[in-house]
Amino acid sequence: MRIIVDAFGGDNAPLEIIKGCALAVEELGLTILLTGNRQEIERVARENGVSLAGMEIADAPSVITMEDDPGDILKAKKDCSMAEGLRRLAAGEGDGFLSGGNSGALVVGATAYVKRIKGIRRAAFAPVMPKNEGCFMLIDSGANVECRPEMLRLFGIMGSVYMQRVMHVANPRVGLANVGVEPHKGGELQHEAYELLKNSPVHFIGNIEARDIPMDAADVVVADGFTGNVILKLYEGVALTLMGKIKGILTKGLKNKLAAALILPDIKQLKKQMDYNEYGGAPVMGISKPVFKTHGSATAKTVKNALRLTAAYAQGDVVGEITKAVAALAEQGGTAL
DSSP: OEEEEETTOSTTTTHHHHHHHHHHHHHHOOEEEEEEOHHHHHHHHHHTTOOOTTEEEEEOOBOOOTTSOGGGGGTTTTTBHHHHHHHHHHTTSOSEEEEOSOHHHHHHHIIIIIOBOTTOOOOEEOOEEEOSSSEEEEEOSSSOSSOOHHHHHHHHHHHHHHHHHTSOOSSOEEEEEOSSSSTTOSOHHHHHHHHHHHTSSSEEEEEEOGGGGGGTOOSEEEOOHHHHHHHHHHHHHHHHHHHHHHHHHHTSHHHHHHHHHHSHHHHHHHHHHTOGGGTOEEEEETBSSOEEEEOTTOOHHHHHHHHHHHHHHHHTTHHHHHHHHHHHHHHTTOOOO
């Protein structure tokens, strides 16, 4: 399995990216094609004692930053590391692509260079996140601020396929994020999406409220990009705040420290369960080949886990299964928009 990696995507690039790739080569048996400035990659690896065994480098002179316009990946920054990686994915030089760079540019570049799956007109960010037991997918989490009901239907179908093929969830439960569980709740978008999802080839369980998401309300949470991004950011913020409060309690005074020592294994397990780094980031669903977005602040551990999921994405033939599901939907008159 060969994964193409944008070596200069993210706040901690290229060092943490290279270190994560080295872990993936050693622990996961992957081969890596790094894209970016060759001299800089080799210098950083050499100075930090990181082996580049199992990796090749495709030279790309520039970097698209978080401040750049997403469209620059097609014009002013078409020679950047992200664009080079996407072009090589489109050319069949890898089984998947990973970047921690500019999210907007990644969607624009993936759409232009790699293309969408036939019948899907909008790609979606779909992070896999921790819940009370296991994990769930949130789709869309920000790629499409404004959505149509047909788009939410396809988000549900794509998310269901991913959770089944990659995360091995049997018959994933698909829920629609709303302000109440009753079918009449929400606005026109939610009403129409509810009816479409109810008549889709997924295990649709109806509307779900945000407060129930952490308590295993669904395996796939469908939302427009605006709502999904608000859920994502609040979810991460609450988790970080809560873990910080727990740490403060357990390190407050000798008595608390002694108590903490007795339950340390349980605390470590809780921290691991709620750590978004365990899931690596988000697949860009709807693209004709596996494209994965890791966190902009990704550490080596995050990158390794993102590479594991990117490989599973390719091995699970998620794109092929989504293609078949969308084709079947079109035959039934469910035009993709």
